[in-house]
Amino acid sequence: MTTKLRAAVIGIGVGWSHLTGYQASPISDCVAICDANPTILQERGEKFNIPAAARFTDYRELLSQPNIDAVSVCVPNFLHEPIVMAALQAGKHVLCEKPLATTVAAGQRMIAAAKAANRLLMVCYNHRYRPDVYWLKEQARAGTFGHIYAAKAGWMREGWIPTHGAWFTQKDKAGGGVLIDLGVHALDLALWLMDYPQPISVTGTAFAEFGPRAQKHRAIDPAPVNFDVEDMGMGFVRFANGSVLSLEASWAAHREPQQDDYYVRLFGREAGANVFTRKYSEHIVELYKLDEQQPRQPITITPDLTAYESLRRGHHAVVHHFADCVVNGATPESPAEHGLIGLQIVEGIYRSSQLGGEIRVSSQ
Ligand SMILES: NC(=O)c1ccc[n+]([C@@H]2O[C@H](COP(=O)([O-])OP(=O)(O)OC[C@H]3O[C@@H](n4cnc5c(N)ncnc54)[C@H](O)[C@@H]3O)[C@@H](O)[C@H]2O)c1
Numbered sequence: 227m228t229t230k231l232r233a234a235v236i237g238i239g240v241g242w243s244h245l246t247g248y249q250a251s252p253i254s255d256c257v258a259i260c261d262a263n264p265t266i267l268q269e270r271g272e273k274f275n276i277p278a279a280a281r282f283t284d285y286r287e288l289l290s291q292p293n294i295d296a297v298s299v300c301v302p303n304f305l306h307e308p309i310v311m312a313a314l315q316a317g318k319h320v321l322c323e324k325p326l327a328t329t330v331a332a333g334q335r336m337i338a339a340a341k342a343a344n345r346l347l348m349v350c351y352n353h354r355y356r357p358d359v360y361w362l363k364e365q366a367r368a369g370t371f372g373h374i375y376a377a378k379a380g381w382m383r384e385g386w387i388p389t390h391g392a393w394f395t396q397k398d399k400a401g402g403g404v405l406i407d408l409g410v411h412a413l414d415l416a417l418w419l420m421d422y423p424q425p426i427s428v429t430g431t432a433f434a435e436f437g438p439r440a441q442k443h444r445a446i447d448p449a450p451v452n453f454d455v456e457d458m459g460m461g462f463v464r465f466a467n468g469s470v471l472s473l474e475a476s477w478a479a480h481r482e483p484q485q486d487d488y489y490v491r492l493f494g495r496e497a498g499a500n501v502f503t504r505k506y507s508e509h510i511v512e513l514y515k516l517d518e519q520q521p522r523q524p525i526t527i528t529p530d531l532t533a534y535e536s537l538r539r540g541h542h543a544v545v546h547h548f549a550d551c552v553v554n555g556a557t558p559e560s561p562a563e564h565g566l567i568g569l570q571i572v573e574g575i576y577r578s579s580q581l582g583g584e585i586r587v588s589s590q
Contacts (some may be wrong), residue, residue: 231549232295234258236285236309238270240541240542241300242325244350245274247545248298254549260288285309289316295449295462296552298350298545299323302393307332314343321548323350325410327564330573340562348548348558349565351414357534357544358501358511359415359490365513366419371494375467379416381408381475384485385442387477390557391451395437403455405575408570409475412524414560415490415501416471422564428574429584430461435478440476466589473571498505 235241238261248256258280261267271281284550289297289312299309302489307327313320320340326349340347353359365371367371381404388394394407412425417423436442437453458476465471489502509531517523540562550556574585 230255231252231553232257232293233295233298233545234260234288234291234296235298235300236260236288236313237299237301237305237323238266239300241298242270242274242539243352243452244298244321244545245270245276247273247542248549250542251499251549251575253553254545258282258286258288258291258294265372267308274294283475286312289313289318295316296320296346296548298548300583303328304393304398307336310347311338311339312396314339314345314347317345319341319346319548319552321348321350321545322562324414324565324568325349325406325572326562326569327453328399328406329568330486331568333569335563337562337566339421340434346361346548346551346558347562348454348544348551349413349560349562350541351418351560351564352540352544353411353415354418354559355539356501356509357507357531357539358503359419360534361529361531362419362490362492362501362511362513365374365497365499366421366492368508368517370497370513371492371499372496373467374420374492375469377416377420377469377471378489378491378556378582379412379471379491380483380487381412382474382476382485382487383408384476384481384483385436385478386486387437387443387457388403389445390397390440390443390466395451395453395455397454402454402470402572402576403432403434403437403457403459403475403574405456405459405461405473406569408477409459409572412475412488412490413471414564415569416473416492417564417567418560419490419492420471422463422567423469424589425463425567425571425574425587426466427464427584427586428461428571429578430459430473430575432456432576436548437478457577459575459579461571463571463574473575
């Protein structure tokens, strides 16, 4: 391994933020990109100064290049498994966009393949680097909460179903709807702050009230399309350590126009907290505990997050951390196993919704 990670990005939709992340980090370079759409490939390649000879429309050709140590896989969900498997077989380390896969079984196969190939497989959870969430994680690491026995997480939008007919709204391509798209982010934040307890049971329901009627989409394709995923989902999870979590996510609901609620609430023995925003870009966090001088007195702490605004955030932070793991042997913060637990919970909600009862979750 050279001192800099030689990385490539496959899929240049959100993948552009991986590309610029590798370029921004002092310990990585973006040496190649791939997109099946030649127009996107050319536009993004030129915009971000990737030479024409390092642009590929076929990921297999990119993976055969010996000068690439690692890849970001940023393609539609159903392509995560085949492209991650091919990358591991080619000896590359992999950073895979969320969700890890479309099913638990696929996620398990990917983790087994990474172990067999002795390569790192990480899942991209960029929301952990929000200033409000990052500050809370520091509090959790310092033991401020004690045992966190309950959490509530959600991302509830009023009207934001992805484009009518896009892969995001087709079960065979996305694996599910809003729960596997937005829900996994909120779920990951709560689980990360709780130190990823092992789920043992899940109950929940998934609804499709607007998508099938072509309502509340971001854009409408005039052609009739199949919408076979949920536009709202709710779930309740029990963990092996006795903790519980409730999760809710919506792309669409009859509620205040343009509302975009995003939240994680923690209930610990020694303190609680609430990250709550009505606009995704806002950062609001409060911590609640008893006053040390007057233990009958509850107090609220609202931190100044100014110092955290200047942190490396989002995708750039994930990409830099991934490079640090491969180049310097840092311990991965978001191993593929975290992605698998998210899939166990989301898939559990889908199965519970179909069966009308609680689903047991087996450990990995
Ligand atoms: N972490 C985040 O905040 C975040 C945000 C958006 C999307 N995502 C995830 O990133 C992934 C991609 O989402 P998106 O919004 O960029 O989707 P997108 O449809 O906008 O972009 C996907 C890109 O992949 C390309 N592609 C498709 N098949 C390909 C193939 N076989 N080989 C190479 N390229 C191929 C497409 O041409 C397209 O440019 C999804 O898994 C999604 O869940 C994560």
